[in-house]
Amino acid sequence: MRELPEINHCISNRHAYWCAKCYVHSQFYLESERDGTPRYLCRKCGFRMFLPGEVVPWMNGLLFGTLLLGGVGIFLLPHELETYWQWSPVCLAFAGFFGLIGGMMWFYVRKYFKWSLRQKLKSSNKLEKEADDHACSQYYEVSEDFDKWALQFLNEDQLLKLHDRFDRPQQAPNEFSSDSLELPPRNS
Numbered sequence: 573m574r575e576l577p578e579i580n581h582c583i584s585n586r587h588a589y590w591c592a593k594c595y596v597h598s599q600f601y602l603e604s605e606r607d608g609t610p611r612y613l614c615r616k617c618g619f620r621m622f623l624p625g626e627v628v629p630w631m632n633g634l635l636f637g638t639l640l641l642g643g644v645g646i647f648l649l650p651h652e653l654e655t656y657w658q659w660s661p662v663c664l665a666f667a668g669f670f671g672l673i674g675g676m677m678w679f680y681v682r683k684y685f686k687w688s689l690r691q692k693l694k695s696s697n698k699l700e701k702e703a704d705d706h707a708c709s710q711y712y713e714v715s716e717d718f719d720k721w722a723l724q725f726l727n728e729d730q731l732l733k734l735h736d737r738f739d740r741p742q743q744a745p746n747e748f749s750s751d752s753l754e755l756p757p758r759n760s
């Protein structure tokens with residue numbers, strides 16, 4: 573039994589950050605880019621994680637832009653060979669740029685979709701067992717990053733209950749293994 577049976581990080585969830593190296597919604601830690609944009613990095617491997625539900629619309633937009641600008645660029649090219657103002661190279665350059673970013677997104681999103689499909693075909697028992705045995709084991713900690721991660725799968729009440737369970741482990745001693753818990757020293 574894993575430390576956090578409330579959460580199964582092996583069930584695909586478009587609204588939870590996913591690691592394309594570990595193939596799971598692994599726990600993350602946050603870092604900030606220079607401009608303050610948060611980066612979600614996998615705790616297990618350090619790879620930058622992404623939110624499938626957020627990336628897919630961007631990817632579709634970029635790939636659509638690639639097709640549109642590429643088409644316009646190719647259409648204009650023969651008409652602009654002898655004109656002073658040439659828009660086709662600009663269109664083709666942007667199409668290439670959008671295509672590069674959109675293609676990179678597609679590379680990772682495709683991995684997610686394949687994984688998600690495989691997970692959806694598994695029984696809930698199998699998914700539970702997979703979560704128990706996964707190399708990216710889930711563990712409890714008191715931190716903002718943990719709360720952010722857990723709130724992808726739980727609502728506020730469920731998260732509070734989870735914290736309560738770890739805050740008062742003596743009330744439910746048989747429900748989970750206490751090996752990995754750090755209990756406060758008992759002075760009295």
Ligand SMILES: [Zn+2]
Nearest residue numbers: 591594614617
């Ligand atoms: Zn990872």
